Amino acid sequence: xxxxxxxxxxxxxxxxxxxxxxxxxxxxxxxxxxxxxxxxxxxxxxxxxxxxxxxxxxxxxxxxxxxxxxxxxxxxxxxxxxxxxxxxxxxxxxxxxxxxxxxxxxxxxxxxxxxxxxxxxxxxxxxxxxxxxxxxxxxxxxxxxxxxxxxxxxxxxxxxxxxxxxxxxxxxxxxxxxxxxxxxxxxxxxxxxxxxxxxxxxxxxxxxxxxxxxxxxxxxxxxxxxxxxxxxxxxxxxxxxxxxxxxxxxxxxxxxxxxxxxxxxxxxxxxxxxxxxxxxxxxxxxxxxxxxxxxxxxxxxxxxxxxxxxxxxxxxxxxxxxxxxxxxxxxxxxxxxxxxxxxxxxxxxxxxxxxxxxxxxxxxxxxxxxxxxxxxxxxxxxxxxxxxxxxxxxxxxxxxxxxxxxxxxxxxxxxxxxxxxxxxxxxxxxxxxxxxxxxxxxxxxxxxxxxxxxxxxxxxxxxxxxxxxxxxxxxxxxxxxxxxxxxxxxxxxxxxxxxxxxxxxxxxxx
Numbered sequence: 001x002x003x004x005x006x007x008x009x010x011x012x013x014x015x016x017x018x019x020x021x022x023x024x025x026x027x028x029x030x031x032x033x034x035x036x037x038x039x040x041x042x043x044x045x046x047x048x049x050x051x052x053x054x055x056x057x058x059x060x061x062x063x064x065x066x067x068x069x070x071x072x073x074x075x076x077x078x079x080x081x082x083x084x085x086x087x088x089x090x091x092x093x094x095x096x097x098x099x100x101x102x103x104x105x106x107x108x109x110x111x112x113x114x115x116x117x118x119x120x121x122x123x124x125x126x127x128x129x130x131x132x133x134x135x136x137x138x139x140x141x142x143x144x145x146x147x148x149x150x151x152x153x154x155x156x157x158x159x160x161x162x163x164x165x166x167x168x169x170x171x172x173x174x175x176x177x178x179x180x181x182x183x184x185x186x187x188x189x190x191x192x193x194x195x196x197x198x199x200x201x202x203x204x205x206x207x208x209x210x211x212x213x214x215x216x217x218x219x220x221x222x223x224x225x226x227x228x229x230x231x232x233x234x235x236x237x238x239x240x241x242x243x244x245x246x247x248x249x250x251x252x253x254x255x256x257x258x259x260x261x262x263x264x265x266x267x268x269x270x271x272x273x274x275x276x277x278x279x280x281x282x283x284x285x286x287x288x289x290x291x292x293x294x295x296x297x298x299x300x301x302x303x304x305x306x307x308x309x310x311x312x313x314x315x316x317x318x319x320x321x322x323x324x325x326x327x328x329x330x331x332x333x334x335x336x337x338x339x340x341x342x343x344x345x346x347x348x349x350x351x352x353x354x355x356x357x358x359x360x361x362x363x364x365x366x367x368x369x370x371x372x373x374x375x376x377x378x379x380x381x382x383x384x385x386x387x388x389x390x391x392x393x394x395x396x397x398x399x400x401x402x403x404x405x406x407x408x409x410x411x412x413x414x415x416x417x418x419x420x421x422x423x424x425x426x427x428x429x430x431x432x433x434x435x436x437x438x439x440x441x442x443x444x445x446x447x448x449x450x451x452x453x454x455x456x457x458x459x460x461x462x463x464x465x466x467x468x469x470x471x472x473x474x475x476x477x478x479x480x481x482x483x484x485x486x487x488x489x490x491x492x493x494x495x496x497x498x499x500x501x502x503x504x505x506x507x508x509x510x
Contacts, residue, residue, distance in 0.1 A: 104260070104302045106253050107310035108483060109197075111298040112190035113450050113496040114183045114269075116159040120293065123156040124149050131288075133167045136278040144282055148289040153413035153434060153508055157500075158441035159293040163273045176212055176273040177221075183269050183295035184218065185225060191265075191297040192226075194492050199226050203262030204255045208237035208244035208445055210474070211334070211344075212271030222267065233259070241332060241473025242409055244268065245445035246481045249298070250317040256302040263303075269295035270444035277343030284343035290412055294443025294450065312483040315466065316368050320361040320478045328353045332474035344474075351418055357478040358422070361470075362397070365480050369402040369466070399423055402466065403482075406430065407451040409471035410437035419470070435504045440496070445471065448481075450496060454504070457497040461489035 128146055131137055137145070161182075163175040184207070191197075205228065207219040217236040222228070233255060237244050245268035252264040272291060277284045301310065322328040331347035347353075367375060374397045399406075406429045408419050416437065420430045432451040436443075440450055448469040455461055462485060469481040491497070497504070 104257060105304075105307070106256055106314040107301045107303075107306050107486075108312040108314065109263075109299040109301050109306055109310045110191065110195050110492055111296060111311075111449055111452070112187050112194065112492060112494070113446065113453050114187040114293075114295040115494070115496040116182075116186075116293050120159040120162065120165065121157050122160045122165075122292075124154075127160075130164070130167055130169075134169070134278065138280050141280040141282070141285060145285055145289055148286060151413065152289055153416075153437045154290070154292075154441050155438040155506070157439060161273050161293055164276060169276065171274060171276070173214065173274070176271055177214065179273045179293070180209070180212060180214075180218055180269065180271055181221065181225075183293060184222060184267055184297070187267065187269075187295050187297035188222065188226070188265070190492075190494050191299055194494070195299050197263060197299060199228050201263050202228055202265055203232060203259055204252055204264035205232055205234040205267075206237065206248040206252045206255075206264065207235070207267045207269075208240060208248040209269050209271055210239055210241050210244060210444065211275045212273075213238040218267075218269075239474075241475060241477065242270075242411060242442075242444045242447070243471035243473030243475075243477045243479040245296070245448060246317060246469060246471055246479035247319065247477075248445075249300070249314070249481055250319065250479075252300050253314060253317065256300060259302075261303055262301075264300040266298040266300065267295065268298075268445040268449070270446075275342075275344070277341065279337045279339055279341035279343060281337040281343070281345070283345045283347070284337060286346050287344050290442040292441030292443055294440050294446045296446035296449035298449065307486065310486055311489050312467075312485055315482040315484050316365065316480070317482075318361055318365045318368070318480045320357055320364070321475060322353070322357050322360070322477070323475045325353075325476075328357070328476040331476055351414060353476055354415065354472050354478070355418065355422065357472070357476055358419070358470075361478040361480055362399075365482075366397055369468075369482060370397050370399070371401055374398055374401060396422070396424060399468070400425070400429070403468045404465040405432070405452075405455050405461065405467040407448040407455075407467060407469040408433040410434075410440075410447040410451065411442055411472060413437065415472065431505050434508065435506070438506060438508065439500065439504070445473070447471075453491065453495050454497055454501075456489050456491040457495055457501040459490070461485050463487050 127149065128142065131142060131145060161175070161179040163170045163172070163179070205219055205222060207217070207222065209218055212218075213236065216224075219234040219236040223232065223234060235251060237248055237251075240247055245266070248266045248268060252266050256262065256264050270291065272293060277288055279285075300314075307313075327347075327349060331350045331353050332344065333347075334342065334344050336342050366378065370378075378397050406425060408416055408430060410416065410433050416430050416433045419425070420427075432454040435454055436447055436450045440447070443450060448471055452467065452469070455467070461467075465485045467483050467485070469483070470478070472478050
């Protein structure tokens with residue numbers, strides 16, 4: 001402002017001052033960017049850079065070796081035959097032990113996601129109209145749900161089960177079973193059709209559904225439907241929340257490491273029909289607004305011959321459980337309200353607890369996936385912080401150097417926003433999560449598979465790319481799975497995005 005007043009009233013000097021301030025800032029940011037890139041390049045290739053002079057020296061020495069030197073070396077080796085045989089035996093034994101004991105790779109052959117029929121779509125106007133007609137919600141609760149929906153990030157094409165489209169809703173065990181069958185069998189039918197796997201070849205079945213666990217179990221329903229073999233190892237995971245999909249993959253992986261030459265099928269879903277909340281407690285109304293119909297089926301294999309046709313290889317699974325802490329244990333809690341109506345209550349401290357659980361999870365995951373350059377920066381910052389009593393800001397590792405793609409559980413807009421901020425991700429990194437939330441809503445443990453299907457449908461998955469699936473669930477848990485693409489992955493037939501991928505990404509209202 002002072003410069004502008006000293007410029008004969010035309011303001012030109014003031015503009016020049018602002019320009020000269022902006023230019024150095026820009027150059028400084030560019031320089032820092034290239035300095036950091038140079039640092040990462042040097043550290044990541046440090047071994048090669050150190051070995052290069054040694055390789056040059058060896059090459060020079062070899063080039064100066066004459067035939068007489070080689071003849072003398074051969075004569076020397078002939079007189080040390082016993083040593084050579086002993087060293088060879090040790091080498092062969094070591095290689096044999098390594099090959100026999102190393103973990104067998106786990107391949108993801110293919111996966112599928114359930115796409116409900118159009119008549120199950122629930123636009124916001126229909127949702128609010130049905131909520132009003134049921135007569136169970138007072139005006140305050142209706143207005144609360146309307147505001148949640150406006151800010152939720154959900155679009156107009158999400159789905160609710162058949163029972164919820166009736167007025168009043170037809171809540172029954174039969175209706176809940178029908179929803180489970182439609183979702184699970186719909187996903188499995190597509191999976192079996194796309195992979196041509198035979199029922200008798202499936203040795204392991206893992207099903208996870210948090211809130212609906214009938215007898216016989218959901219896994220038994222699948223065995224009965226597809227006539228799976230009698231000695232199949234089937235598991236049914238209940239009450240484990242939205243992160244149970246990663247837990248199911250981890251269990252299937254452990255089983256495949258023990259039982260050789262077989263397939264494992266993982267089915268992830270949630271059931272809404274019997275778990276809708278018809279009360280007026282605000283903390284228990286939020287799941288009504290966010291949760292929608294969805295499910296996935298994944299085919300895993302430990303057969304080496306399946307590598308050629310598989311999409312991904314499982315690299316890591318990291319699980320974090322904070323159930324020992326009372327606040328974390330109760331932050332997502334199924335209970336009855338004062339009127340005896342059952343629902344799932346979400347604590348106001350949920351995001352803070354999720355952040356702490358995430359921090360613990362990535363502390364374990366980081367050394368497994370981050371380049372050594374990032375690990376050095378993190379370690380040095382941690383040491384300096386300890387020495388200076390916490391006056392130094394903690395260094396946030398750049399996970400973009402470890403992963404090309406991120407599948408963040410589409411639990412809600414706030415969850416995605418928080419991880420985008422804390423992990424310093426760009427909008428394109430969270431695009432799959434936001435668009436999945438918009439198109440399908442929170443489909444619980446299967447949401448990370450809709451997100452992976454989105455990335456494939458966009459044609460972004462290239463050979464060697466690594467994808468990080470991260471999910472949160474009641475308990476409280478944070479679980480991560482890391483996959484590496486074995487080829488340039490194309491979307492499978494009948495992808496849930498097949499009929500609408502050209503419309504995405506869409507612009508979301510603030």
